[in-house]
Amino acid sequence: MGRRTPDVGALVAGARDGDPRSVARLISLVEQESPALREVAAALAPHTGRAQVLGITGPPGVGKSTTTTALIRGLRERDLRVGVLAVDPSSPFSGGALLGDRVRMGDHADDPGVFIRSMASRGHLGGLSWATPQALRVLDGAGCDVVVVETVGVGQSELEVASLADTTLVLVAPGMGDGVQAAKAGILEVADVFVVNKADREGADRTTRELRSMLTMAPPSDWRAPVVRTVASEGRGVDDVLARVEEHRAWLASSGEGDRRRRVRAAREIEAIAVGELRRRMGDVGGAGAVDALADRVVAGECDPYAAADELVGRL
Amino acid sequence: MGRRTPDVGALVAGARDGDPRSVARLISLVEQESPALREVAAALAPHTGRAQVLGITGPPGVGKSTTTTALIRGLRERDLRVGVLAVDPSSPFSGGALLGDRVRMGDHADDPGVFIRSMASRGHLGGLSWATPQALRVLDGAGCDVVVVETVGVGQSELEVASLADTTLVLVAPGMGDGVQAAKAGILEVADVFVVNKADREGADRTTRELRSMLTMAPPSDWRAPVVRTVASEGRGVDDVLARVEEHRAWLASSGEGDRRRRVRAAREIEAIAVGELRRRMGDVGGAGAVDALADRVVAGECDPYAAADELVGRL
Structure with a gap:
């Protein structure tokens, strides 16, 4: 495209200083499979491995983007630096170019502690792009404490996001029982935390009960996925979600499961x-x-x- | 398992003579990744390439197995030899051992012109087993004129089955509009024939109309996927489906698209x-x-x- 050879060293230094343009450029380089891709990966390697990767998945309409926005707010209140990769074709974050568009991101549009990036999905079912792990490394290397990866929970993407994440949040909403049913087997294995969003709607009790009953069928583990109720649009329950995420992080560290997941990944x-x-x-x-x-x-x-x-x- | 080394030559000869036990044993050998797998593949090669592979996919509950049963009946009336691979975890054909169980296959249970085999699916979302193409070759080599591959239309399996099939039938039913919507992009590209099953139910007109309107958005092609209405449980519309399948076969042959699909496969x-x-x-x-x-x-x-x-x- 006639663009000059990127100065990868300067971009990595810029990203580590929190410069959003450097972060955006590095993600573009890995996403476009630029010749500089290997150089970027090598330069980032020493600076990665710190971020907690939070996967968010669930069926269309469940409120993933609203929940992501609410979680960002909560994480910022805790003074954590946050990256977001939106790999959901229907996400309001998607479709943007540099750092994604800022629709519904009002609170965070000018916040230098938040990087938001939409990623193209692979195929029609929202599969993760092969570049997603590399983009994660960019945000990790840029000093994000938490990186949220938001995907649509259709087909295999929910399994894919779980394979990338330290902690996977599976969102469900009342009245979407069929979706829960269809994805049941897959969901049980990947969810570290269940979130029943739109919990002010009719049927929330039933959905919560169904989830809990499903969980009794899960194989025994030291970690039992909690079920948290939220109304993300009003910020209700978000502190509770973040508390469970923090508990899961602590469990990952103490049990050795966190290291195991990173090695497998x-x-x-x-x-x-x-x-x-x-x-x-x-x-x-x-x-x-x-x-x-x-x-x-x-x-x-x-x-x-x-x-x-x-x-x-x-x-x- | 202490089983003696299989006589692959005798099994292939038996399969070509229409012996169901030989067919079943050959499929087991490829499915279990037996050491004899390569020998089986080599022995089958000269006898393959004749069968028309018919993929059947659609959401759970749409009536795939009933439709498959009705299609078998129609194909047998035309004196064609039929193989069935059921890769649907929820299919009544699945879960059986040798040649699958015969639940709801009343008419065909003792028919030597029908081979039915259930295959294990890969993962929780009904992905096709890696052995599916090899099992197809067994049924093709055994002289089946048509091999029906039935998969659940969840996640990527509908794209996978289309990549295996000469002709892909996508089933929808009234009142499952959301499913159609969600899978729209994927479905449009893979369907060679749409079947609106349970067409005696309320909403069939609307579903048919929606499908036709979706099809106007498809990229132009010499082949326009027809929309056929069926009540498979009563056999209604099945002759019409088979007529479209036959038209598609003729088009595949005359356009060169059939050869192209086989080469890509x-x-x-x-x-x-x-x-x-x-x-x-x-x-x-x-x-x-x-x-x-x-x-x-x-x-x-x-x-x-x-x-x-x-x-x-x-x-x-």
Whole structure:
């Protein structure tokens, strides 16, 4: 795009000083898979590993963005620096360019302690972009105490966000019982804290009761996901949520589960990058047509896919 | 399990003769990732590529299994040999062992022209097992004219089934408008034929109208997905569905799109197997702890994930 080579060192220094433009530029570099991506990753490495990553997921309409806004307010009152990655195609935070748009972020629009960034999602079901872990590292390296990752809870994204997060909040709302039911199996395993939002609505008691009854079926663990009731639009219950998040952070640290999650996360990230590199090489081997030529032979019944894969791997 | 080495040649010959036990055993071999898997794939290769693969997806409760049963009946009336792979955790076909259980399959339980097999799904959201393409090859090699793959339309499984199928049927039902809405973007791209099932219920006109209006937003194509109304439990509309499926088959052949889909499918399959093999080798390199040791260094901020991935790939 005719842009000059970025001065990665200066950008990382700027981000660590809290300069929002440096943070935004670094996220753009990782998101665009810039040639500087590896340099950015290397420069950030020594400064990462401090932030608590808070995943927020739930079905459309449950109030994820309103809850995120309320949580930001609460975290700022505690004088914590906050980053937000919104990977929800329907989020009011999404669709913006530099640092996302500020719709409904009134309180935080001019707050230098808050970075907000929307990320493109992958596919139509709100899957996390491959760049999300790298964007998390940017916000972590920029000194955020907490990074909130907001995704729509459709399909596999709720499992994906849980694999990135230290603490996963699953939001439900009264009258969305079917959604809870459908996602039940997945939700039980990923939720560290359940939030029944819009708890002033009819059916909140029933939803809370159903969640608690589901939880009795969960495998035993030292950590039992609490169920917290909120009316995020009025800020009600948000302090309670943050107290549970803090308890979970303490439990992660004392039980060793936090370290375990971070190691698993890093291992997956390394493996995904390595597989991507190997895929690239497979495409390069014998020109881009190598896989296609093998595919033609499989379609013709001349060889089976395993033999074709062996041939491909053999060429690496 | 102490089972003797399978005689793959005899099993493939048996399957081609229409012996259901041979078909079941071959699918078990590929599903269990038996050492004989490659031998099975090689023996089947010359006999595959004939079957039309029909994907059936839609939200829970829409009537996928009833529709599948009705379609089997119609296909059998046309003297076609039919295979069914049910990858829906909630399907009455699922959960069985050899050839699946026969619940609600009354008409076909003793019909040698019908093979039914339930497959384990991957994850909690009904994702297709990696073995599904191999099981498809078994049914194709066994001489099925049509193989129906039934999946629950939650999350990414509807996109996955479309990537396997020649023709994808997306089922909707009146009063499930929200589901249609949520999955809209994904559904539009994968559906070759829409089926409004339970069309005797209130709201069927509205659902049909909404689908047609959605379709006007689809990118232009030589093939416009038709919207067919059925009451599958009474067999109503099923002939119409089969007529559309046959039209689609003819279009796939005349437009070249059928060949293109098969080539893309084979290329993906080869790549997935190759990546799996490379992942296995990564695990083997330097013992199973290699990735974990690199992950520890990333967590400690001693190196970044890209450098760690380079190191891993370099060891291959």
